[in-house]
Structure formats: structure tokens, C-alpha cells
Amino acid sequence: MDNIENNMVSKRLIEKGHREKNSFLDSYAEQAINKEASLFLGSGVSSNSGYLTWGTLFEPLAEELGIVIDKNSDLYAIAQYYANKYSDATLRKKVNSKINQIKSGNEILSELIDINFSSIWTTNYDPLIEQELTSRLIPHNVIHNEKNLASIDRHDKVSIYKLNGDVTDPVNMIITKNDYEHYLDSHELFLTFLKRELIAQTFLFVGYSFSDALILDCLTSINKLLGPSSNTHYAIMVVGENANSDFEHAIEDLEKRYNIKCICTTKTGIYPLLKQLNIRIREKKVFISGSYDTLSQTNIDEADSLSYSLVTSLLKSDYRISTGIGKRLGTFVTGYAHQYLAENAIQNKEKYLSMRPFPFHLELSDETKNKYRTLMQQDCSAAIFLYGQSKSSADSGRADENGHYSSGVYQEFKIAKERGMTIIPVGSTGFEAEIIWNEVKKEINRYFYLSNKVDILMYEKDPQKISQVIISILSDIAQHRRINQ
Numbered sequence: 396m397d398n399i400e401n402n403m404v405s406k407r408l409i410e411k412g413h414r415e416k417n418s419f420l421d422s423y424a425e426q427a428i429n430k431e432a433s434l435f436l437g438s439g440v441s442s443n444s445g446y447l448t449w450g451t452l453f454e455p456l457a458e459e460l461g462i463v464i465d466k467n468s469d470l471y472a473i474a475q476y477y478a479n480k481y482s483d484a485t486l487r488k489k490v491n492s493k494i495n496q497i498k499s500g501n502e503i504l505s506e507l508i509d510i511n512f513s514s515i516w517t518t519n520y521d522p523l524i525e526q527e528l529t530s531r532l533i534p535h536n537v538i539h540n541e542k543n544l545a546s547i548d549r550h551d552k553v554s555i556y557k558l559n560g561d562v563t564d565p566v567n568m569i570i571t572k573n574d575y576e577h578y579l580d581s582h583e584l585f586l587t588f589l590k591r592e593l594i595a596q597t598f599l600f601v602g603y604s605f606s607d608a609l610i611l612d613c614l615t616s617i618n619k620l621l622g623p624s625s626n627t628h629y630a631i632m633v634v635g636e637n638a639n640s641d642f643e644h645a646i647e648d649l650e651k652r653y654n655i656k657c658i659c660t661t662k663t664g665i666y667p668l669l670k671q672l673n674i675r676i677r678e679k680k681v682f683i684s685g686s687y688d689t690l691s692q693t694n695i696d697e698a699d700s701l702s703y704s705l706v707t708s709l710l711k712s713d714y715r716i717s718t719g720i721g722k723r724l725g726t727f728v729t730g731y732a733h734q735y736l737a738e739n740a741i742q743n744k745e746k747y748l749s750m751r752p753f754p755f756h757l758e759l760s761d762e763t764k765n766k767y768r769t770l771m772q773q774d775c776s777a778a779i780f781l782y783g784q785s786k787s788s789a790d791s792g793r794a795d796e797n798g799h800y801s802s803g804v805y806q807e808f809k810i811a812k813e814r815g816m817t818i819i820p821v822g823s824t825g826f827e828a829e830i831i832w833n834e835v836k837k838e839i840n841r842y843f844y845l846s847n848k849v850d851i852l853m854y855e856k857d858p859q860k861i862s863q864v865i866i867s868i869l870s871d872i873a874q875h876r877r878i879n880q
Contacts, residue, residue: 677776
């Protein structure tokens with residue numbers, strides 16, 4: 396950092412990024428919440444997992460040709476020269492051997508996946524994005540040629556658009572200058588999809604240097620048609636200690652001519668920045684955990700009233716709800732959410748209500764169950780626990796041998812705790828929620844935001860008062876996080 400501070404260009408860009416950070420976080424979080432955000436991933440992110448960047452990928456090829464690569468080198472041209480001299484097949488075989496490897500994910504990619512983009516665009520050939528999504532049990536499409544476009548299943552799936560092709564199909568990867576020059580002819584539909592998304596969505600570029608003209612050419616043609624009404628996009632740009640005036644002018648050019656606002660940071664600053672972005676996105680989304688099997692009619696009426704009051708209060712306060720649709724209670728939660736959204740003529744229901752039912756009908760390992768439960772609350776900042784009564788505990792009329800009424804609800808509590816979420820157990824509803832309340836009460840210093848309200852959550856029975864307390868807790872913790880960012 397000292398060297399960066401001694402470089403005036405680097406210092407100016409870092410200070411500019413710091414000034415614009417909060418504006419970026421607020422603006423992009425809103426786009427992500429509205430499902431109007433797309434990700435463009437460059438090789439800089441894959442390099443954190445050990446994959447080669449484009450520059451390092453072509454270095455040994457350039458060396459064989461007696462060429463020294465610098466920042467102005469045309470990598471497509473170098474690949475073409477190599478193909479001319481040694482054959483196209485030899486080039487593709489060498490490139491494929493370098494990228495056809497299994498690498499583990501990295502923290503930057505993990506934070507990006509947490510943003511919950513519905514579409515991810517990349518020039519990378521490697522399978523890192525697909526591996527990360529698969530490991531989380533997130534369904535996805537991989538589109539790496541024109542024919543894939545006709546069979547995209549967009550229903551609850553992430554679409555990965557691989558503009559330069561995929562390692563599984565080396566013959567059709569875009570590598571050489573000839574490939575690039577004929578891109579418009581061979582990928583006309585791909586570019587049409589890309590332009591449409593650049594118009595409709597707000598892109599976040601990460602790990603991408605804009606050294607090829609693919610994106611910029613698309614934006615140029617869009618800007619010619621739309622002019623000042625063109626969409627604004629964002630790029631997180633890494634500033635090193637050797638940043639020069641040329642780099643600074645390039646940043647300005649991206650902003651002036653292409654409507655790409657650049658948030659400059661150090662290499663180590665990317666992860667904290669994405670972490671803060673995820674906090675902004677999640678702070679208005681809560682996970683409701685709970686279920687019951689058998690209650691008296693009086694208790695059922697209470698569960699009904701509490702669900703109505705809580706759901707209505709959350710949605711009125713512009714919070715969004717995620718639920719695993721726990722037995723019986725989940726019907727109340729989702730039903731009243733749909734009722735509120737319909738009564739208020741809110742069309743974009745997916746923005747306000749995420750229903751992620753747990754696949755109880757499947758025989759799953761404990762590890763897989765844990766992944767499903769993590770997925771249910773992955774984009775939430777808080778978890779509210781109500782009731783929590785399994786069929787076995789209802790039949791026996793008591794907790795199991797481990798002292799729990801619902802092992803599933805308790806597991807969701809453990810996941811929320813591990814993820815550092817705001818925990819709100821409504822102990823007055825009894826069963827597992829009371830078990831969790833007792834555990835939280837014993838460690839109240841860990842849950843500082845509950846210190847003045849934890850007892851209310853145990854003894855208050857009035858649905859409206861419980862809902863008001865929960866909204867107050869959520870508001871207080873959001874304000875606390877903002878102050879401490």
C-alpha cells in the first residue's frame with residue numbers, strides 16, 4: 396500500500412473509488428434486488444483459483460515465436476501467428492492443456508455468486524463458474540455456442556454465457572485473430588443477446604481489462620441508437636502500484652464514452668467491497684424458519700394471526716421474504732404474502748417473496764440437507780424463528796433425546812449463526828423457537844442487537860407488538876452495519 400500511496404495516479408484513483416463507493420453500493424444493490432443486474436466475469440477472477448490470465452496463457456507461445464508480451468500486445472494476433480507457424484490444431488491443444496483442469500473456487504467468485512445473478516457472461520473458457528454453482532446445488536444453463544441459445548431453460552436457473560467458447564469444445568473456442576475477426580458472422584445471435592442484456596440490465600464487470608473490443612463495440616452501437624439514455628454499468632478495476640496516466644485516461648474514457656463507472660480499488664480491496672455489496676443487497680431480505688405438525692385450534696389461530704401480522708409488517712416496511720415453506724406455517728406465510736402483493740397490485744412477486752421448499756420427499760444425506768438449507772437463506776441478512784415442531788415430537792408430546800422439537804429448524808439456526816445473520820427467535824411461539832431463544836439468551840453478548848428486546852420475544856403474545864419489535868430490531872441492525880462499514 397505504501398508504494399501505491401507514493402504513486403500519485405494510483406492514489407488519485409483509489410481516493411476516487413473510495414468517494415464513489417457508497418453511491419455504487421446503493422445503486423447496484425437496488426439493481427440486484429430488482430433482478431436487473433448481470434455479471435461479466437473476466438480472467439482476473441479465475442486467476443485467483445490458479446487459472447492463467449490471457450496474458451500468462453499466451454506467454455509461452457509468444458516466447459516460442461520470439462515475441463515479448465507487454466500491455467499493448469494483441470493476444471489474438473499472437474495466437475494467430477502461432478497457428479500460422481505450428482497449425483491451428485497444435486495451438487488449441489496447447490491452450491486446452493493449460494485450462495482443462497479442475498481448480499477450486501475462490502472467495503471473490505463466492506461473493507459474486509452470493510449476489511444471485513440470473514445471468515453471468517464471461518470470456519473465460521474454464522469451468523469455474525459452473526463448478527461453484529454445482530457445489531451449491533444451484534441449477535444453471537451453460538451457453539457456449541449459437542445452438543445452445545434455442546434451448547435455454549430460464550425457469551429458476553442461472554444462465555452462463557461463454558462468449559469465447561468452452562474448454563469442452565476446443566475446436567470452436569475463440570482464440571486466434573481469425574476467430575475474432577469473424578466473430579460477428581459466427582456469433583451474430585450471441586451478440587444480439589448480449590446487446591439486449593446490455594440495454595435491459597446493469598452489468599458489473601469484475602476481473603475484466605477491456606483489452607479486447609468485444610464489449611466496447613457492443614456499447615458503441617447501443618450508444619449510437621440510444622444516446623444519453625443508454626444504461627450505466629459498473630466495473631471494479633484493480634489499481635496497482637505501477638498505475639500510470641495511460642491507465643487513468645482509460646478509466647476516464649470508459650466512463651465518458653461507454654457509460655461504465657469504474658470503482659477503483661487495490662487487489663486486496665475487491666473482496667471487502669463485494670462483501671459490503673452483499674450486505675446492502677441482503678439487509679432488506681429476511682428468512683422465516685418454522686413449522687408445526689399438530690397444535691390446538693387456539694394455537695393454530697395464534698399462528699395464523701402472527702403470520703398475517705408479521706408478513707404484512709415486513710412487506711409494508713419494504714422487506715423481502717424468503718421461506719422454505721415449513722409444514723403448515725409456510726402455508727400461512729406464503730398465503731398472506733401473496734394476498735398482500737395482490738391487494739397492492741405488486742406485479743414483481745419474485746422480488747418480494749422467494750419460496751424455496753425443502754425436498755422432504757427425497758432421501759438426502761446430511762451434507763445435502765445442509766446445502767439445501769444454506770441455499771434457502773443464502774441471500775438473507777436475518778432469520779426469524781417461529782414454532783418448530785416436527786411430527787415425531789408432536790406424536791410424543793415432548794422434545795427428542797437431544798432436547799429438540801425440530802432438528803431441521805435448529806439446523807437452520809446453526810447455519811444462520813455461522814453466516815453471521817441477525818437471529819430473531821420468537822420464543823413465545825414455543826417448541827424449537829423457544830429452544831433457540833434460550834440458547835441466544837445465554838449468549839446475549841453475541842446478539843447485542845437483542846439485548847433490550849430479547850425478553851419481549853419470549854413473553855409477548857400480541858401479534859402486532861411482536862411484529863413491531865422485529866421490525867425495530869431489523870432497522871437497528873441495518874443502521875449499525877451502515878455506520879460500521
